[in-house]
Amino acid sequence: MKTRFVILVTLIVLVVSACGGASGPDIQVEDPWVRAAPMLEKQNESDEGMSSGGEMGSQMDGGNSAAYMTIANKGRQADRLVTVKSDAAQAVEIHISKMVDDVMTMHQVDGVDVPARGQVELKPGGLHIMLIGLSRDLNAGDQVSLSLGFEKSGEIIVEAEVRAP
Numbered sequence: 341m342k343t344r345f346v347i348l349v350t351l352i353v354l355v356v357s358a359c360g361g362a363s364g365p366d367i368q369v370e371d372p373w374v375r376a377a378p379m380l381e382k383q384n385e386s387d388e389g390m391s392s393g394g395e396m397g398s399q400m401d402g403g404n405s406a407a408y409m410t411i412a413n414k415g416r417q418a419d420r421l422v423t424v425k426s427d428a429a430q431a432v433e434i435h436i437s438k439m440v441d442d443v444m445t446m447h448q449v450d451g452v453d454v455p456a457r458g459q460v461e462l463k464p465g466g467l468h469i470m471l472i473g474l475s476r477d478l479n480a481g482d483q484v485s486l487s488l489g490f491e492k493s494g495e496i497i498v499e500a501e502v503r504a505p
């Protein structure tokens with residue numbers, strides 16, 4: 341009887357210690373990658389880009405790409421991705437794609453909630469990090485550094501591999 345009690349207590353201690361540790365969020369970014377894309381040349385080298393709107397609408401010179409990854413949170417507290425920076429593009433935004441009347445559209449979102457002990461997948465056709473106005477060619481095999489800013493975990497820098505899907 342006493343042995344059984346000791347085993348039970350030991351089990352409880354093991355379970356508690358396995359769940360213990362830091363009480364905040366514990367963010368881990370898995371499999372970050374960026375879609376290969378060329379930096380589009382400006383039509384006229386003397387043109388500094390002011391008249392480049394036209395068919396590209398509000399997009400900037402340089403072409404666009406997108407980054408994808410799985411953001412896992414092994415911690416007990418939720419966190420939220422709120423900013424993304426990269427030197428590979430002039431502007432970086434968090435977007436979500438949606439089908440509206442059979443047309444794929446996308447719009448910017450303020451942030452991405454990462455639940456405690458959960459994960460969020462950024463993937464083609466859903467949430468993604470939009471790289472607007474590439475500052476260089478993104479060729480398969482290249483590395484792109486992304487700085488992810490979280491509300492609680494602060495800045496996390498990941499190296500994303502460029503892939504041609």
Ligand SMILES: [Cu+2]
Nearest residue numbers: 435446468470
């Ligand atoms: Cu987008």
